[in-house]
Amino acid sequence: MAAFLPLLLLAVAANAALLVSPSLGLNQDGLYLLDAKRALTASALADWNPRDATPCGWTGVSCVDGAVTEVSLPNANLNGSFPAALCRLPRLQSLNLRENYIGPDIAAKAIAGCKALVRLDLYMNTLVGPLPDALADLPELVYLSLEANNFSGPIPESFGTFKKLQSLSLVNNLLGGKVPVFLGRVATLRELNMSYNTFAPGPVPAELGDLTALRVLWLAGCNLVGSIPASLGRLANLTDLDLSLNALTGPIPPELAGLTSAVQIELYNNSLSGPIPKGFGKLAELRSIDISMNRLGGAIPHDLFEAPKLESLHLYLNSLTGPVPESAAKASSLVELRLFSNRLNGTLPADLGKNTPLVCLDLSDNSISGEIPRGICDRGELEELLMLNNVLTGHIPEGLGRCHRLRRVRLSKNWLDGNVPGAVWGLPHMALLELNDNQLAGEISPVIAGAANLSKLVISNNRLTGSIPSEIGSVAKLYELSADGNMLSGPLPSSLGSLAELGRLVLHNNSLSGQLLRGIRSWKQLSELNLADNGFTGAIPPELGDLPVLNYLDLSGNRLTGQVPAQLENLKLNQFNVSNNQLSGQLPPQYATEAYRSSFLGNPGLCGDIAGLCSASQGSSGNHSAIIWMMRSIFIFAAVVLVAGVAWFYWRYRSFNKAKLRAERSKWTLTSFHKVSFSEHDILDCLDEDNVIGSGASGKVYKAVLGNGEVVAVKKLWGGALKKDVENAGEGSAADNSFEAEVRTLGKIRHKNIVKLLCCCTHNDSKMLVYEYMPNGSLGDVLHSRKAGLLDWPTRYKIALDAAEGLSYLHQDCVPVIVHRDVKSNNILLDAEFSACVADFGVAKVVEMAGRAPKSMSVIAGSCGYIAPEYAYTLRVNEKSDIYSFGVVLLELVTGKPPVDPEFGEKDLVKWVCSTIDQKGVEHVLDSRLDMAFKEEISRVLNIGLICASSLPINRPAMRRVVKMLQEVRADARPRLDKDGKLLPYYYDDTSDQGSSV
Numbered sequence: 001m002a003a004f005l006p007l008l009l010l011a012v013a014a015n016a017a018l019l020v021s022p023s024l025g026l027n028q029d030g031l032y033l034l035d036a037k038r039a040l041t042a043s044a045l046a047d048w049n050p051r052d053a054t055p056c057g058w059t060g061v062s063c064v065d066g067a068v069t070e071v072s073l074p075n076a077n078l079n080g081s082f083p084a085a086l087c088r089l090p091r092l093q094s095l096n097l098r099e100n101y102i103g104p105d106i107a108a109k110a111i112a113g114c115k116a117l118v119r120l121d122l123y124m125n126t127l128v129g130p131l132p133d134a135l136a137d138l139p140e141l142v143y144l145s146l147e148a149n150n151f152s153g154p155i156p157e158s159f160g161t162f163k164k165l166q167s168l169s170l171v172n173n174l175l176g177g178k179v180p181v182f183l184g185r186v187a188t189l190r191e192l193n194m195s196y197n198t199f200a201p202g203p204v205p206a207e208l209g210d211l212t213a214l215r216v217l218w219l220a221g222c223n224l225v226g227s228i229p230a231s232l233g234r235l236a237n238l239t240d241l242d243l244s245l246n247a248l249t250g251p252i253p254p255e256l257a258g259l260t261s262a263v264q265i266e267l268y269n270n271s272l273s274g275p276i277p278k279g280f281g282k283l284a285e286l287r288s289i290d291i292s293m294n295r296l297g298g299a300i301p302h303d304l305f306e307a308p309k310l311e312s313l314h315l316y317l318n319s320l321t322g323p324v325p326e327s328a329a330k331a332s333s334l335v336e337l338r339l340f341s342n343r344l345n346g347t348l349p350a351d352l353g354k355n356t357p358l359v360c361l362d363l364s365d366n367s368i369s370g371e372i373p374r375g376i377c378d379r380g381e382l383e384e385l386l387m388l389n390n391v392l393t394g395h396i397p398e399g400l401g402r403c404h405r406l407r408r409v410r411l412s413k414n415w416l417d418g419n420v421p422g423a424v425w426g427l428p429h430m431a432l433l434e435l436n437d438n439q440l441a442g443e444i445s446p447v448i449a450g451a452a453n454l455s456k457l458v459i460s461n462n463r464l465t466g467s468i469p470s471e472i473g474s475v476a477k478l479y480e481l482s483a484d485g486n487m488l489s490g491p492l493p494s495s496l497g498s499l500a501e502l503g504r505l506v507l508h509n510n511s512l513s514g515q516l517l518r519g520i521r522s523w524k525q526l527s528e529l530n531l532a533d534n535g536f537t538g539a540i541p542p543e544l545g546d547l548p549v550l551n552y553l554d555l556s557g558n559r560l561t562g563q564v565p566a567q568l569e570n571l572k573l574n575q576f577n578v579s580n581n582q583l584s585g586q587l588p589p590q591y592a593t594e595a596y597r598s599s600f601l602g603n604p605g606l607c608g609d610i611a612g613l614c615s616a617s618q619g620s621s622g623n624h625s626a627i628i629w630m631m632r633s634i635f636i637f638a639a640v641v642l643v644a645g646v647a648w649f650y651w652r653y654r655s656f657n658k659a660k661l662r663a664e665r666s667k668w669t670l671t672s673f674h675k676v677s678f679s680e681h682d683i684l685d686c687l688d689e690d691n692v693i694g695s696g697a698s699g700k701v702y703k704a705v706l707g708n709g710e711v712v713a714v715k716k717l718w719g720g721a722l723k724k725d726v727e728n729a730g731e732g733s734a735a736d737n738s739f740e741a742e743v744r745t746l747g748k749i750r751h752k753n754i755v756k757l758l759c760c761c762t763h764n765d766s767k768m769l770v771y772e773y774m775p776n777g778s779l780g781d782v783l784h785s786r787k788a789g790l791l792d793w794p795t796r797y798k799i800a801l802d803a804a805e806g807l808s809y810l811h812q813d814c815v816p817v818i819v820h821r822d823v824k825s826n827n828i829l830l831d832a833e834f835s836a837c838v839a840d841f842g843v844a845k846v847v848e849m850a851g852r853a854p855k856s857m858s859v860i861a862g863s864c865g866y867i868a869p870e871y872a873y874t875l876r877v878n879e880k881s882d883i884y885s886f887g888v889v890l891l892e893l894v895t896g897k898p899p900v901d902p903e904f905g906e907k908d909l910v911k912w913v914c915s916t917i918d919q920k921g922v923e924h925v926l927d928s929r930l931d932m933a934f935k936e937e938i939s940r941v942l943n944i945g946l947i948c949a950s951s952l953p954i955n956r957p958a959m960r961r962v963v964k965m966l967q968e969v970r971a972d973a974r975p976r977l978d979k980d981g982k983l984l985p986y987y988y989d990d991t992s993d994q995g996s997s998v
């Protein structure tokens with residue numbers, strides 16, 4: 001035994017040496033780094049080798065005099081907790097871990113050790129919870145970025161005590177409370193970026209005007225209310241001011257003209273009123289100013305254009321009056337001028353464009369008169385010229401024909417006359433040429449062959465003459481040709497038939513003649529063909545029936561002869577009109593019904609089983625129809641007897657039930673949240689089992705037609721004793737919880753896109769909720785049934801926007817914030833006009849903001865296919881999961897498919913869309929029932945859906961941003977204004993509903 005002992009000791013010692021020896025050479029800093037590595041998983045750290053003597057050569061590590069001073073591992077796929085051990089590095093000055101997956105918190109105790117830290121960059125990680133006070137104690141900290149995490153709660157008071165901080169970025173978190181006054185004490189600040197947080201409504205602290213060293217102040221999307229404090233004008237070093245996307249009111253303080261270093265001023269999307277103050281023209285560095293989407297009035301101050309470096313001016317969607325100042329013509333740097341949707345009048349400066357390198361000019365939707373300045377494109381840079389809906393007169397300037405960069409020209413709805421300059425037809429980059437509703441004359445020039453990028457040519461309602469040149473066949477990207485309401489003549493050139501991209505061909509109301517094109521096989525995308533009211537002759541080509549997506553066919557008012565070809569039965573037509581021709585023969589059986597009567601009127605020779613058609617042949621089939629008539633009568637009589645019997649039975653049964661109800665009903669109490677004109681008795685009287693319109697985990701929903709004719713929806717919750725504890729064990733029944741959730745959240749909410757809870761009725765365990773009635777049911781029901789045809793793209797788009805606005809209100813305007821937790825198409829209801837409301841708040845949660853971490857939920861809420869992936873590892877209640885679900889709803893709208901479907905195999909809709917796009921392309925996910933005239937818009941909404949449904953919550957934009965993005969989908973759709981200049985609801989694009997005669 002004794003002999004063994006030394007041996008054993010030796011072995012132990014050798015082992016210990018083996019364990020330690022690789023690190024023996026590594027210095028202390030290196031050991032700390034290895035310690036930090038343990039908190040993370042990342043292949044990027046593979047070369048952090050314990051056998052090295054110093055860590056100074058390791059990836060991401062920098063040293064000065066052998067001591068680690070910087071660790072920089074941006075976008076390195078680091079996954080794990082905050083590497084607290086790094087704060088033991090005594091000389092660490094810079095720590096950059098941006099764009100990784102570090103979470104859930106910054107180890108507050110450990111971070112206090114980072115005494116030498118100057119820069120800390122944690123942009124885009126997965127950090128949550130309150131901001132740690134300890135950060136403010138770091139004595140050397142100059143730069144702190146916590147942008148794009150999910151920090152919540154108010155900004156701690158300690159953040160007013162930073163000693164050296166120059167740059168603070170908290171953009172895109174879930175921070176609450178108000179924008180704090182105490183930040184005005186961090187006198188060293190040069191950049192303060194707090195945009196896109198879920199702050200409670202509050203003012204811009206005037207104290208921020210004390211931060212005289214400030215260069216950048218970003219407070220966009222911070223729920224700011226009240227007026228802009230004049231004190232901000234003291235920030236003489238400020239280059240960037242962004243207060244956009246808030247609810248600021250009142251005038252723009254003239255003091256802002258004191259921002260002598262300003263380069264960029266963003267005040268768009270607020271409710272600012274009054275005139276634009278003078279003085280901005282003196283700002284020597286000013287390059288861009290955006291005050292669009294406010295309520296500004298008065299004239300544009302002429303000195304504004306005197307700012308020598310001004311490149312971009314956005315003042316659209318205000319109520320500005322007066323002319324575009326003459327000084328605009330002298331702005332030598334101006335590239336972008338967007339003044340659309342104001343009340344500007346007068347004429348444009350005659351020299352506009354001569355000295356100005358304009359790229360984009362948008363003056364649409366004003367009352368500007370006079371001529372388009374001759375030299376508008378003299379500098380040759382112009383790409384977009386948008387002046388639709390003004391009262392412009394005179395000719396289109398010849399110079400535009402030499403304007404080779406032009407991509408978009410929209411001059412519709414003016415009083416322009418004269419010939420369209422020939423060269424304009426053939427500009428090589430032109431994608432959209434829209435000249436409709438003017439008095440333009442001349443012919444479509446054959447130079448159009450050069451318009452290699454032209455996709456939309458809209459020249460309807462002018463005085464154009466001549467024939468459609470055969471060169472049109474070279475415009476390979478042409479998607480829309482709308483030239484209705486002109487005086488075009490001659491035949492259709494056969495080259496038209498080779499345009500493979502053509503989706504809309506709208507040529508009604510011209511003097512075109514000859515035969516319709518035969519043998520067309522290229523029109524795979526054609527959805528609308530309108531050749532009505534011309535002089536076409538010959539037969540309807542049967543091949544039209546083979547066009548795969550044609551759904552609008554109007555050949556009425558021509559001199560077509562022959563039969564209606566049977567092939568047309570292949571088409572799924574929304575509009576079918578061949579009336580007022582000289583067609584003859586039998587109708588194809590599918591069309592020989594009353595529903596198509598108006599499609600065939602005015603063709604004396606046409607026969608079918610439609611009363612009034614083909615009167616000449618009635619006599620011969622007289623006997624036949626008499627027999628049919630008799631059989632129908634017998635059948636109808638039998639049906640009436642059956643229905644009457646059933647009705648009598650129900651009536652007896654119900655009157656028995658009602659007697660029972662009457663005894664009960666006196667005990668109910670009603671609490672109303674809106675003015676209602678009925679009593680609890682009225683409601684109880686109309687709860688019939690045959691009026692049940694829905695049934696779910698918490699209760700049944702009835703449609704109730706009240707005595708006064710008013711229609712409401714009544715949700716009767718299952719009695720307390722039933723369905724015990726489905727959701728929150730020990731907290732009462734699911735029905736109780738859902739009742740309380742609905743009453744607590746919905747009772748107070750007033751928003752057009754959130755279903756109105758009119759009142760609730762209670763009696764012991766029985767509870768009823770009374771809502772406004774939504775006659776078109778739920779989006780899910782309509783979209784995933786045969787009724788989906790009712791939802792054309794503009795309707796779907798509107799539904800998406802409505803629902804987004806409702807959710808945005810819950811997330812960003814309600815205090816405290818409300819998380820719906822069960823966003824799905826079945827909880828989006830549609831009223832008679834298909835406006836959408838978010839409904840069913842049975843599992844909604846109010847997220848307390850008062851400094852506490854968000855609540856954890858005991859149980860997952862939500863529905864299959866809509867549940868955000870992070871629910872797998874956290875049950876934190878968070879708006880981001882609603883945004884995911886909303887993304888799924890957007891994908892449903894775009895694809896027409898349900899969130900889960902056997903067709904997808906193991907995948908859900910989100911995964912199916914992603915993989916299908918990857919493998920086959922976007923076309924294969926879009927709902928084929930949609931009019932592909934909107935393909936661009938549809939694709940953009942698809943993208944927004946995919947961003948919302950990002951697997952990482954931080955990548956999902958806040959709902960307010962989603963609303964904005966959806967609105968931008970129709971950025972070119974000028975919002976229409978009513979007589980008072982008030983905004984009418986976003987709906988149809990001015991141009992897209994123009995060519996169609998629906």
Ligand SMILES: *[C@@H]1O[C@H](CO)[C@@H](O)[C@H](O)[C@H]1NC(C)=O
Nearest residue numbers: 211212213214236237238261
């Ligand atoms: C403003 O900027 C100038 C030039 O960079 C600088 O000298 C001055 O100290 C700054 N003012 C303040 C208050 O920081």
